[in-house]
Amino acid sequence: MEALLLRASSYAADVDGVIHLITLLAGFWFIVAEVVLFYFIFKFRKKNNEKAQYITGEKKEEMKWIHWPHNLIIVCDIVLVFFAIKAWYHIKQELPDPDFTVKITGQQWAWRMQHPGPDKQLDTADDIELVDELRVVVGKTYHYKLESLDVMHSFSVPVFRLKQDAIPGRTITGWFKPTRTGAFDIQCAEMCGIGHGIMGARIIIETEEEHQKWMESLSGNSVAQAL
């Protein structure tokens, strides 16, 4: 999975783990089912002048072909659900103490990012607001307060393996911890109108020094010009 899409958050590997597990289990049963299917097609191909029979699958030795895979798949499901809930609980239910909090507001069709300024506190005069650009420090735990001004949007950061719906009227709190520096995509993952497809933004993950320099470069101008 990492080969397809970089991981940049502390929990990206957990989500990938679940996807790997699903792929592995579903892949295993897919291959088994195909092998059995083709084996039977071959075994019961037309021979001599034997007449085709109609099998209802009610005899015990016929039913075991249903029951055994069925039971085994249920076991696999339980394993899957266990690991899925474990990952989900860690990402969506736990809320580790934050180093910083940012406010992310979706609207048709842009993201407004409110960063705590040099005082590290949100909702103060030195907050830095950007449009379609979120700047965070690598290795720090962030809380995000997600809001929407109009319709439903979904804040999605593929490299974080994070997706969270933004619902008008609600403030949804979640968290992430970036683990690598770089600039990555943010996208809207909930159909929100004609501009949905181009409602993208960037997340810039930088070191503490870079972040500091960036804040200084704004030189007290709390509402920065975006892009």
Place this chain on the structure above:
Amino acid sequence: MASGLSFLGRLLGMGTLAICVFSSFSAVARSGQDLFRLCTACHGDQGQGKKDLGAPGIAGMPSWYLEKQLKNFSSGARGAHAKDFFGMRMRPMARTLRSEEEIKKVSEYVSKLKAHRPDSTLNGDVAAGQALYNTCLACHGPNGEGNQAMSAPPLLYSGDWYLMRQIHSFGNKMRGADPAKDPMGATMAPMAGILADDKAIEDVLTYITTKK
């Protein structure tokens, strides 16, 4: 039967190919009318504007003005301020235009649409508005008809509610705050400050929109 299936398969394949080729060709040369289709979602099928969506009338606005604004939106000179709700809606739309050529085409197309005088939604004092309008008149013309030489757009077709919003935007530094990015808007920004309060804005807009 086998030949029937393969014929169907071939037909499907060729159809898909034809659609791909056709759509890529039509993407190369989108006419002003093609491009305008996207605008209609908010600005209305005639470009008459939709107040409910906050989208002003654009039909019949001069193409030099439309062109300039589309460029401002796509460069971020307009519609990139974090508090500019409506501007941020327009900005991604302007960015779907892929070249100056396309901006030009759609602007020309829209400028040739029949201009629409929206109904007045304000109820200010016309006489007070007329006195205030004396300042605006120098650039926007005695009848609000606009003047390209002064980079002043006509004031008659957008809707008074839109003009109200823009005067506020200029005043709040959401539009025309940076002379380097938007010199045309920067000339308007201090003018917006001349209007003392919402009452003054309402008066002057009532005067303009009730002009015959």
